[in-house]
Amino acid sequence: xxxxxxxxxxxxxxxxxxxxxxxxxxxxxxxxxxxxxxxxxxxxxxxxxxxxxxxxxxxxxxxxxxxxxxxxxxxxxxxxxxxxxxxxxxxxxxxxxxxxxxxxxxxxxxxxxxxxxxxxxxxxxxxxxxxxxxxxxxxxxxxxxxxxxxxxxxxxxxxxxxxxxxxxxxxxxxx
Amino acid sequence: xxxxxxxxxxxxxxxxxxxxxxxxxxxxxxxxxxxxxxxxxxxxxxxxxxxxxxxxxxxxxxxxxxxxxxxxxxxxxxxxxxxxxxxxxxxxxxxxxxxxxxxxxxxxxxxxxxxxxxxxxxxxxxxxxxxxxxxxxxxxxxxxxxxxxxxxxxxxx
Numbered sequence: 001x002x003x004x005x006x007x008x009x010x011x012x013x014x015x016x017x018x019x020x021x022x023x024x025x026x027x028x029x030x031x032x033x034x035x036x037x038x039x040x041x042x043x044x045x046x047x048x049x050x051x052x053x054x055x056x057x058x059x060x061x062x063x064x065x066x067x068x069x070x071x072x073x074x075x076x077x078x079x080x081x082x083x084x085x086x087x088x089x090x091x092x093x094x095x096x097x098x099x100x101x102x103x104x105x106x107x108x109x110x111x112x113x114x115x116x117x118x119x120x121x122x123x124x125x126x127x128x129x130x131x132x133x134x135x136x137x138x139x140x141x142x143x144x145x146x147x148x149x150x151x152x153x154x155x156x157x158x159x160x161x162x163x164x165x166x167x168x169x170x171x172x173x174x175x
Numbered sequence: 176x177x178x179x180x181x182x183x184x185x186x187x188x189x190x191x192x193x194x195x196x197x198x199x200x201x202x203x204x205x206x207x208x209x210x211x212x213x214x215x216x217x218x219x220x221x222x223x224x225x226x227x228x229x230x231x232x233x234x235x236x237x238x239x240x241x242x243x244x245x246x247x248x249x250x251x252x253x254x255x256x257x258x259x260x261x262x263x264x265x266x267x268x269x270x271x272x273x274x275x276x277x278x279x280x281x282x283x284x285x286x287x288x289x290x291x292x293x294x295x296x297x298x299x300x301x302x303x304x305x306x307x308x309x310x311x312x313x314x315x316x317x318x319x320x321x322x323x324x325x326x327x328x329x330x331x332x
Contacts, residue, residue, distance in 0.1 A: 026225060032266045099235070125239045132264035134222035134236055 031132055031151040038065070038142050039130040043120030046097055046105055053094070053120035055146060062172045064093045064165070065140040066116070066156075067128065069100040070108035072136045078155035079112050085161065086115035091169045095119035098128050098136050141165065143172045208248050215254055216241060219261065220271050228271055 033039075042052040055065070066082060068075040086093050095116035097105045102121060109116075122128055131140070134153075141150040150168055152160055213230060219240075221232035229237050229244075240261070247257050261269045273279050 029222070029266055029268045032263055125236075126243070129239065129243055129264060132266070134265065 028153050029134075031148075031153075033132055033140075033148050034151055036148060038140065038146050038148050039127075041120070041122075041127045041130060043096065043122055043127060046095075046102065046109075046119040046121050049102070049121070053118045055142065058094070058142065059146050060144055062091055062144055062169055063142055064091050064169070065096065065142055066093060067096045067098050067131065067133050067136055067138045067140075068119075069098045069136050070104040071100065072098075074135075074155040075137045076112070078137055078139075078157065079115070081156050081158065081161045082115040083113050085165075090166060091173075092117050096127060096131075097121045098133060099123065099125045139165075141168055141172070144175065208245060211248060211254070212241060212245055215244060215257065218258070218271050220269050222265055222269065 038055050040055060042054040045051045045053050064085070082093055085091065093115050095118070097119050099122065105119070105121070109119075120127075125133075131138070132151075137155055139152040139156055140148050143149050149172060150164070152165070156165065216229035219229040221227045221229050221234055221237040221240075223234035223236050224232050227237075229240055244257055247260065252260075258270065267274060267279075273282055275283055
């Protein structure tokens with residue numbers, strides 16, 4: 001009996017590990033930035049390049065930082081959810097325009113709507129590197145003290161918005 | 176006045192050479208930086224095409240990261256400081272060789288665990304086989320009884 005049970009148990013264990021491995025997304029790399037202060041930057045604003053956008057000005061409130069670009073397909077997918085969130089007034093949404101052209105970004109927002117209080121333009125992608133961006137869109141929840149509390153890699157959808165982001169934001173707002 | 180003209184002429188003539196010397200030095204410095212960048216980017220992972228090193232990848236992010244590493248080198252940062260910066264932004268995953276720490280022990284020593292387990296299984300199997308063979312092989316008593324028969328057969332043949 002053990003003659004068959006032992007190989008069967010080994011097979012079951014290997015199959016279980018591989019099965020779990022299949023459900024994991026290799027693109028979702030845990031960010032070392034969660035729990036750390038949001039890197040500082042000052043970027044020219046999309047609508048008014050003379051003005052700068054900096055995370056320092058956001059201290060004291062919970063806010064959402066969304067890295068997007070007009071050339072990014074996933075940004076179009078998540079856009080309606082960001083619009084809903086901005087309309088609901090739960091949390092102010094700010095944007096970083098990642099390696100985008102000003103005209104293209106303005107046209108994109110003109111066409112689909114603008115959920116952002118302010119978008120800072122990161123033409124060179126330097127701020128993206130500071131934030132560990134490797135696949136747009138990415139979204140960060142930043143608390144009142146300027147600490148990153150959550151990072152979403154890839155588009156925000158219904159489930160992440162109402163299942164993760166909104167409950168976390170409400171929790172952080174109480175602190 | 177003539178002397179001034181000579182000086183001006185001389186400096187005009189020498190000018191291009193001085194510039195060339197300057198360029199030559201910066202090229203050799205560039206080569207040094209290039210070699211360092213190459214070496215370092217072989218140790219780093221491109222996060223877009225994850226199974227390529229930063230050296231092999233043509234993804235835009237890889238190009239940006241190489242440019243960033245180059246500018247950090249120009250600022251005089253050591254290789255270690257550059258890798259530390261990238262790890263603080265992208266996590267340990269950015270290194271092609273995972274560091275040895277408590278969360279990666281299984282990764283590093285897992286194969287040896289399998290080797291030990293396999294060796295133990297082999298040892299048990301061999302021992303069991305030997306025991307079965309010992310049970311199946313004839314005892315001395317049986318051999319003694321078989322010996323006269325074998326001798327008789329030899330005589331007949």
